[in-house]
Amino acid sequence: MDFELAEEHRLLQRMVRDFVDKEVMPRARQVDESGEFPWETLRAMAPLGLLGLNIPEKYGGAGGDQLGAAIMLEEIGRGCGSTGLIVAAHLGLACGPLALFGSEGQKRKWLEPMAIGQILGALGLTEPGAGSDLRGIRTAAVRRGDEWVINGSKMWLTNGAEAGVLILFLRTGDRSSHIIVPADAPGVSFGRPEKKMGLHGSHTYALTLEDVHVPTENLLGVEGRGLPQTMQVLDSGRIGIGALSLGLAQGAYEAACEYARLRRAFGQRLNQHEAVAFMLADMATEIQASRWLVYHAAWLKDQGRPFTKEASMAKLFASEAAERVARNALQIHGGNGYSQEYPVERIYRDARLMTIGEGTSEVQRLVISRLVA
Numbered sequence: 001m002d003f004e005l006a007e008e009h010r011l012l013q014r015m016v017r018d019f020v021d022k023e024v025m026p027r028a029r030q031v032d033e034s035g036e037f038p039w040e041t042l043r044a045m046a047p048l049g050l051l052g053l054n055i056p057e058k059y060g061g062a063g064g065d066q067l068g069a070a071i072m073l074e075e076i077g078r079g080c081g082s083t084g085l086i087v088a089a090h091l092g093l094a095c096g097p098l099a100l101f102g103s104e105g106q107k108r109k110w111l112e113p114m115a116i117g118q119i120l121g122a123l124g125l126t127e128p129g130a131g132s133d134l135r136g137i138r139t140a141a142v143r144r145g146d147e148w149v150i151n152g153s154k155m156w157l158t159n160g161a162e163a164g165v166l167i168l169f170l171r172t173g174d175r176s177s178h179i180i181v182p183a184d185a186p187g188v189s190f191g192r193p194e195k196k197m198g199l200h201g202s203h204t205y206a207l208t209l210e211d212v213h214v215p216t217e218n219l220l221g222v223e224g225r226g227l228p229q230t231m232q233v234l235d236s237g238r239i240g241i242g243a244l245s246l247g248l249a250q251g252a253y254e255a256a257c258e259y260a261r262l263r264r265a266f267g268q269r270l271n272q273h274e275a276v277a278f279m280l281a282d283m284a285t286e287i288q289a290s291r292w293l294v295y296h297a298a299w300l301k302d303q304g305r306p307f308t309k310e311a312s313m314a315k316l317f318a319s320e321a322a323e324r325v326a327r328n329a330l331q332i333h334g335g336n337g338y339s340q341e342y343p344v345e346r347i348y349r350d351a352r353l354m355t356i357g358e359g360t361s362e363v364q365r366l367v368i369s370r371l372v373a
């Protein structure tokens with residue numbers, strides 16, 4: 001066994017960390033308070049290859065692997081949850097299915113501009129009546145001549161109105177399929193960004209589809225295989241959300257360490273009080289455990305080995321750990337932790353999503369239980 005990162009991963013980690021320290025972290029509070037979409041940061045990420053990190057070079061990507069993508073999302077999450085979720089959704093949920101199932105023509109047309117950061121992507125699975133149980137979707141595509149005609153609605157699309165391309169999970173007959181829909185196609189309309197508890201810079205939309213026509217060649221992958229294809233996409237996406245959770249936890253932990261070093265009470269620094277020091281010890285331990293679960297799941301994928309169970313374990317543990325770590329980081333800050341002056345308040349709200357998106361904790365336990373029982 002070798003727990004050292006390879007040099008390419010260490011260099012990537014250093015490069016993204018520097019970028020996040022200079023460009024992402026200083027803007028995180030402003031992004032949260034204003035709710036503005038961090039276009040400027042994303043534009044700066046594109047030339048570094050971060051928006052197509054694990055996409056093959058021949059399609060405009062940086063040719064990295066899943067471990068590299070996890071390291072990148074961890075580092076971005078350490079600085080800003082909103083920016084991290086935008087990138088995780090773009091790369092894992094939108095580039096992911098195109099890279100997995102796209103034809104050569106689809107990859108050239110859609111994946112390439114996404115990988116170089118010219119356009120963002122979004123994935124629409126969830127509907128008002130179907131989230132965890134995606135078999136309940138009602139939005140349908142009907143074939144008419146050489147076109148699909150799409151009607152229905154989707155919910156909670158991360159990057160929705162900012163995206164140039166939407167990958168939609170739809171009924172086609174009595175089964176489901178994925179269809180690529182340009183975001184500016186007539187009949188596509190988005191609601192206002194949802195008012196959320198956190199992740200204010202990552203916009204989430206309801207989507208309405210009214211007689212949207214796209215060519216039949218926009219079918220992605222195999223007709224009728226939408227559900228298994230979705231599960232495959234989510235396997236990788238969950239490593240990404242695990243990595244983002246890990247980064248959020250790391251950011252909260254670092255803030256708590258610094259605060260506990262500087263703040264004094266009862267004649268000593270906070271970190272000299274055993275109750276606080278033990279909280280920090282638990283946080284560090286949970287972060288380390290999350291990191292190895294996330295890196296291991298990514299490594300399995302990069303080895304071409306099965307990783308469904310490990311991806312769910314990583315997502316489940318890291319997201320729940322991030323919540324506990326953020327909670328304790330806030331506690332260590334006392335009253336200041338409840339103030340927007342300190343980053344832990346934002347991280348606490350941002351981390352809360354991680355046990356819900358891309359499959360709730362309960363769904364992860366279902367997946368794991370089926371693979372261990």
Ligand SMILES: Cc1cc2nc3c(=O)[nH]c(=O)nc-3n(C[C@H](O)[C@H](O)[C@H](O)COP(=O)(O)OP(=O)(O)OC[C@H]3O[C@@H](n4cnc5c(N)ncnc54)[C@H](O)[C@@H]3O)c2cc1C
Nearest residue numbers: 123124125126130131132156157158356357358359360362
């Ligand atoms: C900020 C944000 C961003 C999102 N981004 C996207 C996106 O980009 N694309 C997209 O398609 N979706 C997105 N989602 C939707 C997200 O994936 C769903 O909210 C999530 O999968 C849960 O679905 P639901 O909300 O319909 O809850 P439900 O499925 O209704 O679940 C409600 C509760 O019941 C529990 N439950 C359900 N079934 C079971 C079971 N069998 N056993 C035990 N408990 C169960 C769930 O765990 C949960 O606690 C996003 C959501 C949010 C909040």
